[in-house]
Every structure is written in C-alpha cells, then in structure tokens.
Amino acid sequence: MPPPMLGAGLHLGRTLGPTIEFIYLAIIVFLCLLVYFKTKEIYDLTSHRGIRYFRNAFLLFGIAYLFRFIGVLTHIYKISFGLAPGTHFILGFVISAYASSIAILYLAHSVMWKRIKFSKFNDKYLHHFIALGILIVSFIANSLLIILATQVLLFIFILVMGLINYKKNKKKHTLNLYAIYFALFLFWILNFFTSAFRFFFRIELFLYVISIALFILIAKKVIKIINHK
Amino acid sequence: MERKRDRLGVIYDILSTIQDHNNSIKPTPLLRYSNLSSKSFADYFDELLKKEFVKVILDSKDKKYITLTDKGFKYLEKYKMITNFISEFEL
Numbered sequence: 274m275p276p277p278m279l280g281a282g283l284h285l286g287r288t289l290g291p292t293i294e295f296i297y298l299a300i301i302v303f304l305c306l307l308v309y310f311k312t313k314e315i316y317d318l319t320s321h322r323g324i325r326y327f328r329n330a331f332l333l334f335g336i337a338y339l340f341r342f343i344g345v346l347t348h349i350y351k352i353s354f355g356l357a358p359g360t361h362f363i364l365g366f367v368i369s370a371y372a373s374s375i376a377i378l379y380l381a382h383s384v385m386w387k388r389i390k391f392s393k394f395n396d397k398y399l400h401h402f403i404a405l406g407i408l409i410v411s412f413i414a415n416s417l418l419i420i421l422a423t424q425v426l427l428f429i430f431i432l433v434m435g436l437i438n439y440k441k442n443k444k445k446h447t448l449n450l451y452a453i454y455f456a457l458f459l460f461w462i463l464n465f466f467t468s469a470f471r472f473f474f475r476i477e478l479f480l481y482v483i484s485i486a487l488f489i490l491i492a493k494k495v496i497k498i499i500n501h502k
Numbered sequence: 503m504e505r506k507r508d509r510l511g512v513i514y515d516i517l518s519t520i521q522d523h524n525n526s527i528k529p530t531p532l533l534r535y536s537n538l539s540s541k542s543f544a545d546y547f548d549e550l551l552k553k554e555f556v557k558v559i560l561d562s563k564d565k566k567y568i569t570l571t572d573k574g575f576k577y578l579e580k581y582k583m584i585t586n587f588i589s590e591f592e593l
Contacts (some may be wrong), residue, residue: 315584318577319510323593384592412590438592446590498587 289350298342303489305335308495315499322396326383331491333376341369367408370420373461374404377427380454384434421462423473428458453490460484510588512538512546514581517555517574526559526567550574 316324329496332380344365352361373488378400391399411419435451507515519535520527533543550556555574559567570578587593 301534312587315580315587318573318580319584321510321588321593323588323591327591435592447592450590450592494590498583498590501583501586
C-alpha cells in the first residue's frame with residue numbers, strides 16, 4: 274500500500290502565473306511586515322502581551338503567504354532539487370498551513386488573553402504544539418481539510434469573542450474590527466480552497482484583490498493610530 | 503468609584519509623578535504618590551529600572567533621587583496613542 278500523501282486532492286496543475294502570484298505575495302508580505310515593524314516601538318515600550326500576539330499573528334501571516342508562494346513558484350518552474358514532482362508545492366503548502374494556523378491562534382489569543390491566562394511555558398509553546406498537532410492529525414488522516422476545519426473553528430471562536438466584547442462595551446470600533454477579521458478569514462479560507470482544490474478557481478484573482486484590500490485596511494488602521502500626534 | 507488601573511496605567515502614573523516633580527523625586531514620596539503597596543511598588547520600580555525608563559542618581563549628600571530617562575519620556579509621550587491602539591484592536 275503506498276504511504277499516505279498529505280497533498281492528495283491538491284490542485285497542482287494551474288495557478289494564475291508567477292507575475293500575479295509574485296505581485297500578490299509582495300503586497301501581502303509587505304503589509305504584514307509593515308504591521309509587524311510599525312508596532313515594534315510600542316511593544317518595546319510596553320511588553321504588552323496583546324500587542325505581542327497581534328504582531329506575531331501578522332509576522333506569521335507573512336510567512337504563511339511566503340511559503341505558499343515558494344510552493345507555487347517551484348511548481349510553476351518545475352524546480353525539484355532532486356525531490357519527487359510536486360513535493361515542494363506540498364511542502365510549501367504544509368508550512369504555509371502550519372504558519373497560518375499559528376497566526377490565527379495568535380490573533381485569537383490577542384483578543385482573549387485577558388480572560389484566559391496561560392502559564393509562561395504554554396504562552397511560549399502552546400500555539401506551536403496546537404498547530405503541529407493539527408498538521409500531524411491531517412497527515413495521519415491524509416486530509417488537508419482537517420487544517421481548514423480547525424482554522425474555521427478558530428475563526429468562529431474569534432468571532433464569538435468579538436461578539437462578547439461588543440456586548441460588553443457596545444463600541445462601534447469593536448464591530449468594525451471584527452467585521453474586518455471576519456472578512457479576512459473568510460477570504461483566507463476561500464484562498465485556501467483556490468490554492469488547494471479545483472473549486473472557485475476562476476474567482477481567484479477577485480479573492481486576491483479583496484485579500485489585499487483587507488490587509489490594507491488593517492495596516493492603514495495601524496498606521497493611522499501609530500502616527501497620530 | 504475610580505476604575506482599577508492596569509499595568510500600563512500604573513507605569514504611566516509613576517512616570518508622570520516623576521515628571522511633575524521636575525524630573526527628580528525621592529523614592530519614599532514616589533511610593534506614596536503611586537498609591538501602591540510597598541511590594542507592588544518595588545515590583546514596578548524594578549521593572550522601570552530594568553526597562554531603563556528611570557534611573558537612580560545620588561546627590562552630593564548621597565541621597566537617592568529618581569529621574570526619567572529618554573525612554574521614560576518617550577513612554578509618557580506615546581502613552582495615549584498606545585492605549586488607543588490597545589482599545590482599537592481589542593488587545
């Protein structure tokens with residue numbers, strides 16, 4: 274019996290082409306790093322845990338997109354480094370899924386850390402353990418859908434936290450923020466599908482544009498507050 | 503009733519007190535103004551020293567004074583923006 278292949282069911286044949294993929298990646302990674310570095314000073318000054326989780330989330334989103342791109346690029350140019358065809362695509366995809374799981378965990382943690390206290394050890398490693406656990410289960414079950422399902426669960430969890438926060442403080446900006454997070458994850462999940470499966474392939478460009486717009490919204494909000502005198 | 507101060511608010515109050523006293527205050531009055539227990543104050547003060555927000559200087563009679571560093575002034579300057587950021591992103 275052949276060994277289980279995590280990438281079974283992956284759509285390996287078509288992408289939007291290296292130029293569009295590269296532009297999309299460059300913009301998203303730039304915006305993620307912008308958020309990360311713009312918040313460096315306030316984190317250095319405060320060591321605030323919420324700010325740390327928020328920054329880490331965007332750093333890991335950047336890494337997730339970067340590896341997704343590497344996977345796509347090695348596939349387009351048939352770069353193998355002596356490995357079986359499609360391996361880089363799957364590896365890139367797996368690392369991207371791992372990084373994005375941690376990113377979503379960090380984002381969830383950023384809005385709930387005051388309610389749920391972790392020990393120092395858990396605070397440092399728990400996100401990685403959970404993300405790794407998700408990957409291992411996906412590998413054993415031979416299904417990337419498990420990664421997607423857990424990300425959807427995390428995303429629902431963030432939205433529930435958002436609703437609780439909104440019920441508590443009734444602030445308009447709370448609702449706006451979670452609306453952005455909602456859209457961000459919705460498009461992240463749709464993007465996941467377009468990268469991995471044949472569904473929705475024709476709307477991939479549209480998803481790219483919306484995803485960029487959402488990251489711009491968040492980065493703009495960050496810059497507006499940080500640069501406010 | 504006054505709202506419970508968070509960690510950043512306590513740090514802001516301590517640094518503001520130092521600034522309001524011409525950037526030079528003895529430890530005992532600073533403890534009094536901070537409205538903290540001795541233990542809590544010691545913890546916060548250690549943190550401020552470690553993060554180089556304040557420094558201790560000795561006058562000619564070897565008396566201790568606490569002053570703000572540039573980083574301490576920067577914290578005061580950015581505090582409002584930081585709390586705004588935390589509030590806007592629900593952190």
